[in-house]
Every structure is written in structure tokens, then in C-alpha cells.
Amino acid sequence: MPSHVSGPEISAREAEVLTALGAGLSNAQIARRMHISVRTVEGHVSSLLRKYGVPDRQALAARAATTDETITPPGTIAGLPRPRTSFVGRRDEVGAVLAAMADGRLVTVAGPGGVGKTRLAGVVAEEAASRYRFGAAFVDLVPVRDGLVGQAVAAVLGVSEQAEQPVEQAVVARLRRGPSLLVLDNCEHVPDAVAEFAERILATCPTTILATSRERLGLPGERVHPLAPLALGSDAEELFRDRAELAHPGHHLDPATVTDLCARLDGLPLAIELAAARSASLGAAGMLSGLGDYLRLLAGGRGAVERHRSLRAVIGWSYDLLAEDERAVFRRLSVFVGDFDLPAAIAVSGLSAPDAADLLGRLVDKSLIRHRQGNWHLLETIRAFAAEQLDDDPERDLVRRRYLSWAIDTATGLAARLGENWQPTFDRVTGDLRAALATAPDTHGLIRLLARLTFARGYLRASTDWYERAADCAPTPAEANDDLGHAADCAQVINDSSRAYDLWLAAAERARAAGDGNARAVALARAVEMAGRFPVTFRSPIPYERRRELLEEATAAGDHDDPVLAARLACAAAWTAGPEVLQPDFDLAAAAVKAARVTGDPILTSAALDAARTVATNDGRGREAHQITSERLELLAGLDPHSPAYVAEIDDAQALACLDAVAAGDLSAARTIARLIGTDDLSGDSAYLTASKTIPMVVLSGDLDEAIRLAEAMWEGWQRAGRPRMFWMQVTMPYVILAHGLREDRDNVERWRDRAAQSAAPHQNGSFQSRLAPLTTFVDARIALHLGDLDRAAELAERAWQYRMRARYLPFARAAAVELAVAAELPRAEADLAAAVADTGDNDWVAATVSRATGRQYADLDALSRAAELWARMGARFEHTCTLKLSARYP
Numbered sequence: 101m102p103s104h105v106s107g108p109e110i111s112a113r114e115a116e117v118l119t120a121l122g123a124g125l126s127n128a129q130i131a132r133r134m135h136i137s138v139r140t141v142e143g144h145v146s147s148l149l150r151k152y153g154v155p156d157r158q159a160l161a162a163r164a165a166t167t168d169e170t171i172t173p174p175g176t177i178a179g180l181p182r183p184r185t186s187f188v189g190r191r192d193e194v195g196a197v198l199a200a201m202a203d204g205r206l207v208t209v210a211g212p213g214g215v216g217k218t219r220l221a222g223v224v225a226e227e228a229a230s231r232y233r234f235g236a237a238f239v240d241l242v243p244v245r246d247g248l249v250g251q252a253v254a255a256v257l258g259v260s261e262q263a264e265q266p267v268e269q270a271v272v273a274r275l276r277r278g279p280s281l282l283v284l285d286n287c288e289h290v291p292d293a294v295a296e297f298a299e300r301i302l303a304t305c306p307t308t309i310l311a312t313s314r315e316r317l318g319l320p321g322e323r324v325h326p327l328a329p330l331a332l333g334s335d336a337e338e339l340f341r342d343r344a345e346l347a348h349p350g351h352h353l354d355p356a357t358v359t360d361l362c363a364r365l366d367g368l369p370l371a372i373e374l375a376a377a378r379s380a381s382l383g384a385a386g387m388l389s390g391l392g393d394y395l396r397l398l399a400g401g402r403g404a405v406e407r408h409r410s411l412r413a414v415i416g417w418s419y420d421l422l423a424e425d426e427r428a429v430f431r432r433l434s435v436f437v438g439d440f441d442l443p444a445a446i447a448v449s450g451l452s453a454p455d456a457a458d459l460l461g462r463l464v465d466k467s468l469i470r471h472r473q474g475n476w477h478l479l480e481t482i483r484a485f486a487a488e489q490l491d492d493d494p495e496r497d498l499v500r501r502r503y504l505s506w507a508i509d510t511a512t513g514l515a516a517r518l519g520e521n522w523q524p525t526f527d528r529v530t531g532d533l534r535a536a537l538a539t540a541p542d543t544h545g546l547i548r549l550l551a552r553l554t555f556a557r558g559y560l561r562a563s564t565d566w567y568e569r570a571a572d573c574a575p576t577p578a579e580a581n582d583d584l585g586h587a588a589d590c591a592q593v594i595n596d597s598s599r600a601y602d603l604w605l606a607a608a609e610r611a612r613a614a615g616d617g618n619a620r621a622v623a624l625a626r627a628v629e630m631a632g633r634f635p636v637t638f639r640s641p642i643p644y645e646r647r648r649e650l651l652e653e654a655t656a657a658g659d660h661d662d663p664v665l666a667a668r669l670a671c672a673a674a675w676t677a678g679p680e681v682l683q684p685d686f687d688l689a690a691a692a693v694k695a696a697r698v699t700g701d702p703i704l705t706s707a708a709l710d711a712a713r714t715v716a717t718n719d720g721r722g723r724e725a726h727q728i729t730s731e732r733l734e735l736l737a738g739l740d741p742h743s744p745a746y747v748a749e750i751d752d753a754q755a756l757a758c759l760d761a762v763a764a765g766d767l768s769a770a771r772t773i774a775r776l777i778g779t780d781d782l783s784g785d786s787a788y789l790t791a792s793k794t795i796p797m798v799v800l801s802g803d804l805d806e807a808i809r810l811a812e813a814m815w816e817g818w819q820r821a822g823r824p825r826m827f828w829m830q831v832t833m834p835y836v837i838l839a840h841g842l843r844e845d846r847d848n849v850e851r852w853r854d855r856a857a858q859s860a861a862p863h864q865n866g867s868f869q870s871r872l873a874p875l876t877t878f879v880d881a882r883i884a885l886h887l888g889d890l891d892r893a894a895e896l897a898e899r900a901w902q903y904r905m906r907a908r909y910l911p912f913a914r915a916a917a918v919e920l921a922v923a924a925e926l927p928r929a930e931a932d933l934a935a936a937v938a939d940t941g942d943n944d945w946v947a948a949t950v951s952r953a954t955g956r957q958y959a960d961l962d963a964l965s966r967a968a969e970l971w972a973r974m975g976a977r978f979e980h981t982c983t984l985k986l987s988a989r990y991p
Contacts, residue, residue: 114151116258117144121160140521177229177283179256180222180238181472187223188342189335190216193327197224200323201308206298208287208311211327213481214370217312218285220327224310225283232308234278242286242480243438243531245538247293251559253282255527259558267559268300269820275305286480287313295319329367336362339369343376347465353379370481371414377467378421415485418468429459430468431493434486435503438531439475447506448499475528500539504546507536511549518556518742526553542573548583555590556742563744564590564599571606577614581607585623589744592630593751595824597637601630605650618665621658624650625665625672629707632675635682637824644679651676667695667704674711683718684711702735706749709735713756717763718871720906723942726764729757733773755793759831762796763908765945767974770797789817792828799835800945802978804843811836815855829859830872834879841883842978849883874900875909881916885923886982893917893924897932911941915949922957933957944970952983959990 117130127141148160197220200207209217222238229236237256244252250268259270275282282301287294295317298309302319311317316324330336337358344353365371419427432449433440440448446456460476463469469476478486490496511533514522530553537546551566567587574580584607591600604627611619628651631642651672658665670692677685692708699705713728732753739746754776761770774794791814798807811832818829833856840848877899884892900917903910918936921929933953940947948970955964964987971980 114144114148117141118148118160121145121148121157176235177225177281178235178237178258179240180225180283181240183219183222184470184472185346186342187219188339189330190220190223193220193325194224194227197310197325198228200325201228201310204321204323205302205308206311206317206319206322207309208313208316208322208324209327210313210316210324212314212368214368214479215327215329216369217327219369221283221285221310221312225281228281232279232281234275234280236281236283238283238285240285241290241294243535244290244293245437245531245534247290248562249284249290249293249297251530251562253284253297254559255530255557266561268297270558272301272304275301275307279306279308282307282309284309284311287311287317288315291315291317330362330369330372332363332367333359336365336367336372340372340376340379343373343467344379347377347467348379351379365414368414370479373467374414374418377465378418412485415468415482418466419485419489422463422466422468425455426459426462426466427489429456430463430486431490432495432499432502433469433476433478434483434490435499435535436478436532437483437535439472439477439528440532441475444506444510444529444532445476447509448502450498450502504536504540504543507533508543508546508549511546511553515549515552518553518740523557526557530557544570544573544575544579547573551583551586552742555744560590560594564594568603571610574610577610578616578619581610581614581616581619581623584610585626586744588626588630589748592634592748593744595634595637597630597634598639601627601638601642604630618658618662621654621665622668624654624657625668628654628672629668629675632672632681632684633707633710636830641681644676647676663695663699664701664704667692667699667701667708670695671704671708671711674708682714684714686715686719689715702739703745703749706732706735706753710752710756713760717760717908718906720908720910722760722764722908722911725908726757726760726766726769729753729760730769733757733776755828758793758797759828762800763912765943765947765974767797767801767945767976771801771975774798789828791817792832795832796835799839800979801975802980804839804978807836807839808843811839811852818859823859830856831875833859834872834875838879838882841879842886844887846887871907872909874903874907874913877913878909878916881913881920885916885920890920890924893920893926897921897926897928901932901935911939911943911946912949914939915946915953919949919953919956922953929957944974945976948974948976948979948983952986955986955990961987961990964990 121130127145130141145157145160152160197207197209201224209221211217225236225238237253239253239256241249241252250266250271254267254271257271257274259267259274284294284298291313294311294313298311298317299319301307301309302321316322330339337355340358340362341353344351361375362372365375419430422430429445429449429451433445435448436444442453442457442460445451445460446453449456449459451459460469460471464471464476468482469478490499493499507529510529514526514529533546533550533553537543537550547566547570551563551570554566555563564587567583567590571580571583571587574583584603588600588603588607591597591603604623608620608623608627611617611623628647631638631647635641651669654672655669658669660666660669670688674684674688674692677683677688689708689711693705693712696705696708709728709732713725713732716722716725716728736746736750736753739750741747741750754773758770758773758777761767761773774797777790777793791810795807795810795814798810814829814832818824833852837849837852837856840852877896880892881896881900884890884896897917897920900910900913903913914932914936918929918932921932926932933950936946936950937954940950948967951963951970952967954960955962955967964983968980968983968987971977971983
């Protein structure tokens with residue numbers, strides 16, 4: 101088994117903050133990623149500074165780069181309930197389960213309800229946790245409905261879904277880090293979902309799974325440990341005496357009576373605990389008489405069936421012994437599938453706070469409900485019995501209405517608290533929010549709230565589904581249109597542009613049914629914008645004729661005096677200027693920006709600015725494109741990070757801003773923006789998303805080893821995600837090739853050239869590829885210079901100066917080709933150098949390259965010194981070193 105990691109003990113939340121610090125995130129960015137307040141982040145940072153004994157955030161970030169803290173520190177277990185009673189007996193069973201875990205990675209503790217599976221699993225997990233260097237987690241699946249096992253595990257691990265990374269992939273990415281323990285408790289009501297989830301984890305992660313269920317999961321390699329009732333004559337009686345003493349200190353029962361009772365209860369721990377809680381008040385005769393009557397009524401059969409009957413008998417017997425007010429609140433509380441707090445109990449029971457608190461205490465004393473960490477819950481076996489009683493109760497419908505009302509109020513309150521440490525409460529009540537909805541499946545308001553909360557919690561695909569479900573039961577077509585628009589925004593966040601496009605078209609149909617021409621026009625315009633602006637993330641391209649047709653429909657549908665509609669139509673027109681995608685028209689883009697600014701809407705203005713930025717990029721005006729994306733970031737700063745529309749625009753702006761800063765030669769700005777893009781885990785399945793946007797900056801900064809590490813993670817993550825179409829990777833691949841070339845690794849240069857060809861989207865058009873051609877030339881020329889392949893100089897010089905379109909990487913290509921031509925002493929070198937000097941613009945990278953080429957051509961130490969100064973100012977360490985070495989050649 102793996103050993104302990106060295107270092108101080110830190111909490112799971114502190115470990116996540118430490119990882120985020122290592123990724124270069126600010127406190128505000130960490131708060132956004134983890135859905136906690138900035139003040140809470142500050143508290144965690146202060147605690148980490150104290151525990152690690154380091155002076156500042158930079159030192160913590162450096163510590164994060166060398167530490168292995170992940171799920172939880174070794175020896176602790178995220179999500180493990182804290183027991184309030186001692187663990188009696190079962191030492192042999194604990195040893196047997198631990199041995200099974202040492203031999204296999206899937207162990208299931210199986211047995212009937214009430215036999216003690218959960219408690220045994222908790223004890224085993226505590227004893228085994230220190231063996232797992234990457235931590236342990238205990239997940240109670242009782243509240244899980246609809247097979248959402250992955251979400252339940254994600255909640256305990258504290259991971260969130262990312263774009264192009266469903267929640268189960270996020271869980272896999274976290275568990276893949278190293279050996280860990282995952283306890284899945286109470287699997288019996290979702291066996292198929294648990295089996296599917298467990299099979300995936302076992303196939304992809306070095307994780308051991310300990311499950312509890314009433315039956316085996318049925319997976320290959322599963323080791324099943326059947327859990328029998330407590331041994332009579334020893335452990336069963338010890339448990340009875342321990343719980344009786346806990347409930348009634350000093351009370352004594354005759355040992356023979358205890359033995360008789362435990363035998364009648366078949367040694368079932370839950371039944372024994374319930375009986376022990378009544379032992380003092382009823383006495384021996386009352387216990388034997390009352391319980392005996394129940395057991396006789398249910399007599400017949402032996403083995404597990406009888407034990408189930410015995411357990412039901414003792415629950416029924418305990419229920420009959422309750423006072424009427426205790427029975428009433430017990431029945432009402434059965435609606436909760438998870439933990440509930442006092443306000444929830446008050447809302448559902450209809451009692452005052454003092455009465456509810458008193459009755460909860462009395463039911464705890466009688467072992468019918470349990471109290472843990474400030475909340476209460478019913479064991480599933482007991483809850484099922486209470487629910488049966490409620491079904492026969494005339495007040496059932498009233499209780500369910502109260503339950504639904506509580507759910508709506510709770511979800512409303514959580515939505516108002518987003519960003520204020522709301523997440524733990526949501527994780528606790530989410531099962532009940534869904535269960536309450538099941539009592540009234542068409543409750544539009546609650547579905548909408550669940551969609552918003554689910555998105556904020558990071559379950560992006562589920563949020564899209566919730567918004568679509570809201571649209572299906574919306575009371576009016578107008579509200580359905582709004583819901584589908586939100587669903588489209590969610591889909592765009594996860595880069596599913598095809599689904600976003602279809603949802604906007606569906607929203608337009610609902611608006612048409614509502615007779616709202618403006619809403620229909622806006623929805624159609626958004627669909628057109630998606631098709632022209634994000635073509636690479638569509639499963640198949642939308643034909644130009646169809647885009648024009650939709651734009652004409654949108655133009656005819658609404659009132660052009662509405663400034664929002666006018667701006668949306670202008671934006672859609674800019675992105676649909678001609679048959680080729682990603683080719684907006686200059687005048688149309690300028691008109692869209694002007695119209696959008698009138699509205700004052702930052703999201704609309706950002707979309708229009710993106711069209712203007714694309715025009716600048718296509719024209720080779722890199723500095724202007726950089727300025728425009730910087731403006732987009734300023735516009736979007738401070739917007740609600742829990743809104744799908746805002747998040748989609750923010751993510752796009754950040755990614756483009758990083759690439760535009762690199763293309764403009766502004767590496768300092770690129771590094772700042774890269775910190776905004778950074779995620780909690782660059783080694784997981786989302787690596788290709790983040791790394792593909794930041795690798796260019798890392799390569800040009802000279803961190804070649806880091807760039808290659810990120811590139812491998814990017815490639816592996818992209819493969820695991822199903823090789824989705826990616827614009828970012830096409831831009832990034834040449835930089836990865838450059839990193840290997842500068843490391844003089846020819847084999848990997850060729851390997852990554854092959855990968856670049858493999859990752860090209862099938863429907864990328866010739867124009868898109870031609871815009872990237874100068875980048876490829878820049879990389880080829882720089883590698884040829886570094887490796888001394890001077891025989892390629894003539895070919896690359898010819899290629900660099902034959903391009904006609906002003907693509908943004910053209911100055912890079914020409915500067916690199918000029919330096920190679922100078923080194924190869926080509927006849928054209930001097931003329932090409934003169935042309936390059938006249939065309940450096942305000943791009944520091946290009947200027948430094950041309951200055952270094954000038955130093956080579958004329959043995960000009962001043963030119964080489966200027967180049968070195970520019971490289972140093974940019975933070976381009978590799979190029980700076982190369983320039984200093986070149987300077988040393990000249991006297």
C-alpha cells in the first residue's frame with residue numbers, strides 16, 4: 101500500500117486551495133472556482149501559511165508544485181459520518197474486509213437492512229485510510245435519485261464539472277491522481293448506476309472501492325463479504341447493554357432477559373438498538389411481551405426473510421409505543437430522503453420551533469431518528485416504515501405540500517446566497533429538492549431554481565437538462581423561450597455549439613407561439629451568431645444558405661427600434677458576412693459594436709467586439725486584436741459567475757485574450773490572462789481545454805519542460821474526452837512542435853506533427869488552415885535555425901514572403917525566416933532583412949527577432965544587446981539565453 105505523504109495535516113478544502121494557488125489563481129478566482137466567499141479563501145490561505153511556515157502566497161504556490169495533497173490528507177475521510185456511539189464486536193469482520201481490500205480493488209459488504217453494513221464500512225475505512233496516499237471519501241447514496249451517483253461522489257470530493265468535462269470525468273480526473281479509497285454506502289436502490297460508475301472508476305483509476313448493499317454489484321473481480329447479524333451469546337448482548345446504558349445510565353436488566361431479547365431479534369444491530377432504547381421504560385416483562393406479540397404476527401420462514409420481518413416488527417413495535425404527537429412527527433419526517441435541519445423539520449411538521457425541537461430530541465432518545473453534525477436523519481429502513489405510515493395518513497397530501505413549499509423556499513434562499521458558502525447546504529439538500537419535485541413534477545419555479553443551482557454548483561450538463569425540463573412545463577410560451585435560452589447558454593459553456601444552436605431554434609419556436617416577434621428574432625439571431633462564431637465546435641457545419649435564411653427570418657420578425665434586437669441582428673449579420681466562417685466584415689462588425697454599445701449590455705457588446713477582433717486578426721493587426729480582447733475582459737470583469745450567459749462569454753474572452761497577447765508579443769499580459777484561465781487540475785480530463793489555451797505562452801516564455809508536460813496532459817485528456825473538435829488545439833500544436841524542436845528532440849517533432857494532422861477538424865475550411873500556415877512557417881524556421889538545418893533556409897524564406905493575406909502570425913514567420921536566411925548566408929538575406937526591419941510594427945517578439953538577425957548579419961553588438969533586452973523584458977528566457985550565447989561569439 102502507498103505510504104503517507106510528508107507535510108502538515110490539512111483539510112480537503114485547504115488542499116484544493118493549495119492546488120489553486122499552485123495554478124496561479126487569485127483569491128477571487130479561487131472563490132469562483134470553488135463556489136465559496138473570498139473571505140473564506142483568505143482564511144484558508146492564512147491557515148496554510150501558518151501550517152507550512154512559509155512567508156507568502158508565492159512560497160505556498162511553490163509548495164503546491166511539489167506536494168501530493170489531493171482528495172483529503174491521508175488518514176482522514178471526506179464525508180464520513182461521525183459516530184456518536186461505540187463500535188461493538190465485529191473485529192473478525194473488520195479484519196476480513198481489510199484483507200479483501202488488500203487482495204482486490206472492489207469489495208462489497210452485503211447484508212439485510214439493519215445488519216450494520218454502514219457502521220462496519222465506516223470503521224474499515226478509518227482503519228484503512230492511512231494506507232491511501234491520495235485520501236479517502238465516504239459517499240452516502242441514500243439521497244441519490246435518478247442514478248446520479250457521479251454527482252454524489254463529486255459533491256463529497258469537492259469537484260465540479262468543467263466545459264467538455266462531464267461530472268463523472270471530473271471525478272475520474274481527481275481519482276486518477278493516485279491510490280485512494282472510495283466508500284459507496286447504501287447502493288441497493290441504484291445498483292445499475294453504481295455498477296456502471298464503479299466499473300469506470302476501476303478501469304481508469306488506482307482507486308479501491310468499498311461498497312455496502314443488500315446484494316452484490318455483479319462486477320468482475322468483486323469480492324463479496326456477507327455480513328451476518330451479531331453473534332448471540334457475546335456481541336449481540338454487549339451491544340444491547342451498551343445502548344441501554346447510553347439511553348438509561350445505571351439501569352440494569354437481567355442477563356437472561358437480554359439474551360432472550362437478542363435471540364428474538366436475530367442479533368440484528370438496528371433492532372437491538374431500538375429495543376435497548378426502550379429497556380428501562382418497559383422493563384423485562386413489557387419488553388418480552390410487547391415484542392413477542394409483534395414477532396408472532398409476522399412468524400413464518402427463516403433466514404434473511406425472517407430477519408427482515410423481525411426488523412420490521414421491532415420498528416413497528418417501537419412506533420406503537422410512541423405518544424401520538426411523536427408518531428405524527430415521525431410520519432411527517434419520512435418525506436426527507438437526506439439530512440434535514442430544524443427549520444426543515446418545522447416546515448414539514450407544522451409545529452412551533454420549541455415543539456419540533458422537543459419531539460426531535462425524544463425521537464433521538466428512542467433511536468428512531470439520528471442526530472449528526474447539527475442535522476437529523478432517518479435510517480433508510482426506518483424511513484421506509486415511516487413512509488408506509490404516512491401513506492395511510494389523511495394528512496399525507498398536506499405534508500407533501502409542505503415539503504414542496506419547503507423545497508421551493510430552500511432553493512430560493514440558496515439562489516440568493518450564491519457565492520456565500522452555499523455549496524455545502526446545496527449538497528446536503530439536493531436529494532430532497534429532487535424528491536420534493538417528484539411529488540409535483542410540473543413545478544416550474546422549482547425546476548428553474550434547480551437548473552440555476554445545478555449550474556452554479558458546476559454540474560453543467562445536468563443544468564442544461566434542467567432548463568430544458570423547465571421549458572417543457574413552463575406555464576407560458578414566453579417563459580419556455582427564456583428557459584430554452586438559458587439551456588442554450590449552458591450548452592455553449594460546455595462547447596456543445598450544435599446543441600446550443602438547436603436550443604436557440606427551439607426558443608424561437610416558443611417565442612413564435614407566444615406571439616413575441618422580438619424574442620423570436622433575438623433567438624434566431626443567436627442561432628446565426630453561434631453558427632458563424634463557433635463553427636469548429638459544431639458536430640457538422642451549418643450551410644451558409646441556411647444561416648442567411650435564418651438571418652432574414654430574424655430581420656423580418658421583430659421591431660428594429662428595439663436597441664437590443666437591433667444589436668443582436670447587427671452582430672449576427674457581422675458573423676454571416678459571407679460563405680466562409682470566421683470571416684466577419686469590417687463595416688458590419690463596426691456597426692455591431694456601435695449598436696451593442698448603445699444597449700450597455702456587456703455580454704452583447706463582448707460578442708460584437710469579438711467580431712471586430714476577428715476582423716483585426718484576419719487582417720494581421722495583432723496589436724489591435726489584443727487591445728480588443730483586453731477590452732472584452734474589462735467589460736466582463738465582476739459579472740455573475742453563476743450565470744450561464746456570462747460564463748460562456750467570459751471563458752471565450754479569456755482564451756482568446758491569452759492567444760492574442762501571445763500573437764502581439766505581449767507575454768507579460770499573456771501570463772496574467774493564463775492565470776485567469778487556470779483550473780484546479782491540469783492533470784485531469786479538462787487539461788486539453790486549459791493547456792491548449794496557455795501552452796503558446798509557456799513555450800515562448802521558455803518553459804519548455806513545463807510546456808511539454810502540459811502538452812502530453814492535453815493530448816491524453818483530449819483522447820479521453822472522445823477527441824472533440826477543438827479550435828484551440830490547432831493553434832497550440834505548432835507551439836508544442838516548437839518546444840520539442842528547441843529541445844533538439846527530432847523524434848518528438850515528427851510525432852507531434854503527426855498528432856497535429858490527426859487533431860484537425862474534418863470540416864475546417866481552407867481559409868482557416870491558410871491563416872495558420874504562417875505560424876507553421878515560423879515554427880519550422882525557428883527549429884531549423886536552432887538545429888542548424890540551414891539547407892531549409894531558401895525554402896522557408898520563399899514560403900514566408902509569398903503569403904498574400906495578412907494573417908496574424910505572418911510577422912513571426914518572416915522574422916524567423918529572415919534570421920535563418922542570414923545564418924545560411926542566402927543572397928536574399930540582406931534584402932529580406934531590410935523589409936523585415938520596416939515591418940516589425942509594435943510587436944516586441946518580432947522586433948527582438950529582427951534585431952538579433954541584424955546583429956548576425958552585421959556583427960552588430962548593439963543590435964544583439966537590444967534583442968537581449970527585449971527578450972528579458974518579455975520574460976522569454978530561452979531566447980534571451982540564446983541571444984547572450986550569440987553575443988559571446990563576437991569580439
